[in-house]
Amino acid sequence: MRTVTIADVARHAGVAVSTVSYVLSGKRAISATTRQRVLDSVRVLGYHPNAGARALASKRANVIALVLPLRAGMNLPVLMQFATSVVATARQYDHDVLLMTADEGPDGIRRVAASAMVDGLLLMDVEVRDTRVPLLRDLAEPSVLIGFPADAEGLTCVDLDFHRAGAICAAHLAERGHREIALLGAPGVVYERGTGFAERTRAGFLAEATERDLHAVAVPCAETYDEVASAVKLLFDAHPGLTGVVVHNEAAVGHVLGALRALGRAVPEDVSVVAICPDDIAERARLTSVLIPAEELGREAVRLLMAKLDGLPAGSILLEPRLTIRESTR
Amino acid sequence: MRTVTIADVARHAGVAVSTVSYVLSGKRAISATTRQRVLDSVRVLGYHPNAGARALASKRANVIALVLPLRAGMNLPVLMQFATSVVATARQYDHDVLLMTADEGPDGIRRVAASAMVDGLLLMDVEVRDTRVPLLRDLAEPSVLIGFPADAEGLTCVDLDFHRAGAICAAHLAERGHREIALLGAPGVVYERGTGFAERTRAGFLAEATERDLHAVAVPCAETYDEVASAVKLLFDAHPGLTGVVVHNEAAVGHVLGALRALGRAVPEDVSVVAICPDDIAERARLTSVLIPAEELGREAVRLLMAKLDGLPAGSILLEPRLTIRESTR
DNA sequence: AAATGATTTCGAAGCGCTTCGACACCTGAC
DNA sequence: GTCAGGTGTCGAAGCGCTTCGAAATCATTT
Known part of the structure; x- marks a missing residue:
């Protein structure tokens, strides 16, 4: 069972490879009939684009890195909610999430960025004097931080207000x-x-x-x-x-x-x-x-990162705090 | 600042592209002098191989998927230790980790597998009658499960004994x-x-x-x-x-x-x-x-998966339980 | 000195996809 | 009936890497 390539789809639908590509990406107008024929072939053959080839040709991996501080002392429920929300939101934008731990440090970030493995980075729990911050500044890949480092100038950060x-x-x-x-x-x-x-x-x-x-x-x-x-x-x-x-x-x-x-x-x-x-x-x-608001942080962070991936400018944002009244105040 | 390619390294070192590739992969003998010259060029130019291109040519993404049950009710410390251990161990084998949540279900698994985005899968918290198990069975990509489904025949599972x-x-x-x-x-x-x-x-x-x-x-x-x-x-x-x-x-x-x-x-x-x-x-x-033993589970699971990636047969394993004596028994 | 075999290096052919420019065809205006 | 301007589709050129077969080099042997 050889894996199905775009060429197989093109042959099956009786069109050129490029036509299939355009149907799938929607970057050029394709007649309704051709489009339908191609989509049918895709379904019939069970075609899934090869991520590597796509990344190579388009220079977009459709993956973002999530760098978590997987050390002791973090509040786990917060971390989990955040991670879950990041993954779910990223999927909505058709992106996947590469999980990294902070202990690979700046080298890890440099590595995944330079290898074009990810299009952007999300860093949680950035410290005030974080050694990774200067690196992020002159990285070609956009990034979003959760929390504000000492000097947030030129960075995109998300945090509770x-x-x-x-x-x-x-x-x-x-x-x-x-x-x-x-x-x-x-x-x-x-x-x-x-x-x-x-x-x-x-x-x-x-x-x-x-x-x-x-x-x-x-x-x-x-x-x-x-x-x-x-x-x-x-x-x-x-x-x-x-x-x-x-x-x-x-x-x-x-x-x-x-x-x-x-x-x-x-x-x-x-x-x-x-x-x-x-x-x-x-x-x-x-x-x-x-x-x-861990979930909201994750969602907004991804949203901002996606905006930056589209070349849009993205400033930092502060989330509105909300008070939950329980039994300790009267 | 265009990104450095293998061709740049080859030119800088005065060798063929393929020579650089062989130096880096070690798949063919290269003389010590050439090898050193290439490695120097790599360092000087700050070369990092393009992951997409590498994956495309070698059919190996060097990424594994980690499918976590990010739903409520999990014991978070266990989950965290496990995830941390998986990431760290995977890095030792020069692999990265793609984070997925179980709620994408079988489709998510099929998607990442078919797109050649990952070389193998690690599933945590597999249920006894998991809809993903039959899928895993006839997937080309190897997988390792944490926990045993009803019928573990032909699957590689890791669990506490x-x-x-x-x-x-x-x-x-x-x-x-x-x-x-x-x-x-x-x-x-x-x-x-x-x-x-x-x-x-x-x-x-x-x-x-x-x-x-x-x-x-x-x-x-x-x-x-x-x-x-x-x-x-x-x-x-x-x-x-x-x-x-x-x-x-x-x-x-x-x-x-x-x-x-x-x-x-x-x-x-x-x-x-x-x-x-x-x-x-x-x-x-x-x-x-x-x-x-979350950490050990993660480590062993990755080890087994790597073995399978190398084409080695890998049976299920049971980890030896260890008793910690505290204050509730005498 | 030629032939043999090892050793080291090279060149080229893909891997599967995107994207650019060009071509073919169809409209409607003159 | 011709030509400008759209549409819709195609072909081919890469993207950066791995890998195969072959060439080049060198040390041995005859």
């Missing part, structure tokens, strides 16, 4: 009548590194609080229980009237709840808590939260 | 002096479907128990708390002297512990519990367990 997320949390607490609120953010070092998303959440939170005339503080937050507990204690010592807390640190959120319990402050009776974290974590603890 | 796993659990309990033990397995319907792995665990468990002259029973086990609780109650009513329980049902294991607690039986003081489940679940509950 953390400024708005911070603001939405503050607004939610304000609307519930809280007058004194706090943000527990990432560990201090993260701010010192100038990590964009942590800083932006903070700015949005404080701006909205100021706007609404609330008393607000924002403090970094470590991730071990003891450190979290003492930070929470310090916070309430300094601000006894505090009734609303936003936690933007998925590793610390459980500890914050524990610390509150230890201090004898009930949630939501005494203190309302809003988290900015993956949905599974918030769901488990029944927390009001702003989730990480 | 559940017969041994059942036996190891029984043996562990026997060594600790337990004389009356039970296996809580998959829900009844799973056995009725004739699912291989559930039945094999059961057989291994009972055989080992008989061997060691223990009193052993094996019962199916549902997955809601109430059903589990009543099953556990019935079990202990019927066998008051029961002191060892093996749970082979990752969804039920938490409920079993709860039910035991409700019956006033302490673990491990009154009852020893061994689980056959993903490591994260056992780790969380500090259970002695036989884990699902």
Whole structure:
């Protein structure tokens, strides 16, 4: 059972090879009768174009690379949703997905790009000072990043709008009548590194609080229980009237709840808590939260990449955060 | 910056194109001096072979498809470890990985296979009566399955040796002096479907128990708390002297512990519990367990697939289970 | 010195597809 | 009846690589 080639289809339909190609690609007008004859032959013979030959001739592989950080510490449900959404969306655009792990590093990216194996790249979890970013800049292949590196100039990035997320949390607490609120953010070092998303959440939170005339503080937050507990204690010592807390640190959120319990402050009776974290974590603890929209991130990232493949300019985009109200705020 | 082709390398090194090809593939002897000259040119020019052209000429894409069940209900850590291991191992064999989701179904498989986009396929979580299995059988491309379908004849499958796993659990309990033990397995319907792995665990468990002259029973086990609780109650009513329980049902294991607690039986003081489940679940509950060796599964699956790609015959293999002793048995 | 055989290198023929320019045919306008 | 301008189709030239057979080179042997 030799594999069926376009020449077989052409012979079977009694037309030229190029005609078959044009029917399939739609790049030139073909009469309805010829078109139908060709399509019938395709069906009858079970023809599938050879991807390699197509890529070679057209300089388009119809494959995108998905570079995932398959290391420990990632939130798996988020990663999975993202990957699933990328694959599904890519298929809608008639593209396949080549899976790469971040630990091949820049070389892996250079390799797949230079080999014309993929037409574009999707990188998840880009770090602030990522060694791959300069490479992406002068790669011929377009790329889209999930997350913003330190200097996003000239790159296409997709991320949750953390400024708005911070603001939405503050607004939610304000609307519930809280007058004194706090943000527990990432560990201090993260701010010192100038990590964009942590800083932006903070700015949005404080701006909205100021706007609404609330008393607000924002403090970094470590991730071990003891450190979290003492930070929470310090916070309430300094601000006894505090009734609303936003936690933007998925590793610390459980500890914050524990610390509150230890201090004898009930949630939501005494203190309302809003988290900015993956949905599974918030769901488990029944927390009001702003989730990480993994599926939407994947979809938008692919959409942007496809636009770039078509030569369209594509700027970065920020996704609108959405608050899910659960049982930790009142 | 036109991309560098093999012709550029040949010109730069002052040799024929075919010589460059042979240097790179090692398929013919090339003198050391020529070889070095070519390799230098490759380095200087930054040459990377065009994957499409290579695939077209050699009929080898150097890509394998990884078909994952990206639906809910999978144990994510297991899936991730598996995927990571597959990608890493494939790279060792100079192959890349095309990521597909099971929801494209047989058509997706047919598509990538017929388009010569991949040389082989890796399917995870194959179901007992999987519609893709007959397809795989008469596909030209070799494939490896994780898990055993109803009829594995002529297929290459990799899985944990559940017969041994059942036996190891029984043996562990026997060594600790337990004389009356039970296996809580998959829900009844799973056995009725004739699912291989559930039945094999059961057989291994009972055989080992008989061997060691223990009193052993094996019962199916549902997955809601109430059903589990009543099953556990019935079990202990019927066998008051029961002191060892093996749970082979990752969804039920938490409920079993709860039910035991409700019956006033302490673990491990009154009852020893061994689980056959993903490591994260056992780790969380500090259970002695036989884990699902995701990483090893990935590695072995790729190894088998590569063997088949080289035309070697490859039978199915069963991985040796390993017991991790934690705090639930004594 | 010629012949033999190994060893190393070369040239050319594809692999299956896309795409460009050209050709054939058909309209309708003059 | 001729010619301009569409349509629809074809043929051929690659795309960049692998691989086969043959040529060229060199060391041995007779």
